[in-house]
Amino acid sequence: FIYVPCPHTAEVLADALLECMFEWNLDRKLSTLTVDNCSTNDSMIAIVLDKICSSSLMLDGRLFHMRCCAHILNLVVRDGLEVIKKSIEKIRYSVAFWLGTQKREEKFLEAARQLRVPTSKMLELDCKTRWNSTYSMLKTAMIYKDVFPRLKH
Known part of the structure; x- marks a missing residue:
């Protein structure tokens, strides 16, 4: 790493x-440079291509700028989550409520047992800035989808 x-x-x-x-x-020796979708990187790539010998690059550098697939996937998922934001917020609020105290958590698990819903995987609250944790929260909440309507806040 450099400063x-x-x-x-x-x-x-x-x-x-x-x-x-x-x-x-x-x-x-380079064939590509992988960066995220920041507009600054577009300009940076142009400067780099101008200063290095493009004849040593594949297709004279036309494939030099590679966009990070993980970053693109992250943007796609975030856009998708934005579409269902209100539903996610309702689920997040409910999960947070039932995990809020030991007594509520026990009440929730008892309701699940009465409905014969497996309780091997407990509810989990997400971290709003990590979409994979939102996925985990939703996946776990789906297991208990029949329990939530039976309980009142």
Whole structure:
């Protein structure tokens, strides 16, 4: 890792990247550069391509800029979650309520047992900034979908 001074403009990022590429003799060995979808990266890639020998790149650098698939997936999932935001918030509120005290949690589990819903996997509250935890919360809440309507807050 190297320190990159602020501000993280396209020029500053390109300079830092180029310095490392030349110092480590990577400028003629790269085929792609994978970055997230930040617009600064688009400009940075253009600067880097301008400063390195594009003839050593596949298709003269037309494939040099690779967008991070994980970042794209994250953006797609976040957009999808935004569509069902109100439903997620209702489920989150209910899960938080039933996990809020030991007594409520016991009442919830007792209702599940009465309905013969397996209780091997307990409710879990998500972290709003981590969509995979929201997925886990929803998946677990689905197990108990028949329990929630039986209980009143």
